[in-house]
Amino acid sequence: MTEPSGTQPRIVDFLRSLAEDNERLRAYNRDPERVLAQSNLTAEQRQILLSDDIVRIRDAIRREEDIPDQYFILVVVGLTLSPTEKKLVRLLRRLRL
Amino acid sequence: MHAEVALYLATDPLAGEWLRGINPAARSLARHYERGKPRLETYEAMADEIVGEVERGLEVCAAFYGHPAVFVHPSHAAVARVRAQGLPAVMLPAVSAEDCLFADLCFDPGAAGCQSYEATDFLVHRRRIDVTAALVLWQVTAIGVATYEPPPAAAGLRVLAETLLDSYPAGHEVTLYEASPFPIGSPVIERLPLGALAEAIPTPLATLYVPPLREPTPDAAMVERLGLTR
16 A cells, blocks of 8 residues: 555555555664655654654544544443443343344 | 455544455444443444344454454444354454553563453442452543543542552552554553552553552462472
């Protein structure tokens, strides 16, 4: 996967290219500045990636993709149920049957 | 992911884009989240969607962030319901946040044992702590959150800190941890004394790691019984 050209550069595209291309990821780990210099990312985006700070990277992606803060919170609030809630699920299923 | 129907739940747009790159028809289950909606309904709706596609006779793949069998209700519910209909369903293992924690903190759960709880569950059920084993508490930013609202992290974290201070001294070092979800980037590793936890501002996906306070004392009779003295 290569980054799309002629469009607004996106951090997501760059990260996806690293995730899908082992050679490129290895090159980035060896010399991130060189790989970033070859990308179409802006100076600000490169600085964010060079920070190695996942909070900054995630915030930048959120801004670029126009994702509301709430999205991350929604997904993060776990996918588990308490034992009481599980009992309720079983009861609801029985009632449906 | 060459399934006829590909469903996913990811914490960041990168994972979603990557999955859609593998299967262009992949669609997110995140649309079931609604502000204020009880999570029970949300998870059941996700399971309904997965099972519904199977009932249509389609080959379905559902991907969840982390490990699909760890802290994920809809995956377990969907697999159980599909199997109950006599249809095949397989749960494939993956890498959970706890697996990343073991690696990034260089912590071996086999060395001293490890207790692992969802933070709200830990508090609500007043779980008993063994301070000679490690303690991992998940979802410390969402303590007491039953619906999808901005979590009152500060209030819940204060309660958690106070509870832990009943068992550990204020100077005991704990770690707020979050794995990197990206192919690059360092994990968040914030070490702090337990006494400062109540005022901490964890990242949204943070897990709390509490190392053992002291070594356990072996039971002499059991050591003898197992022949470990020879």
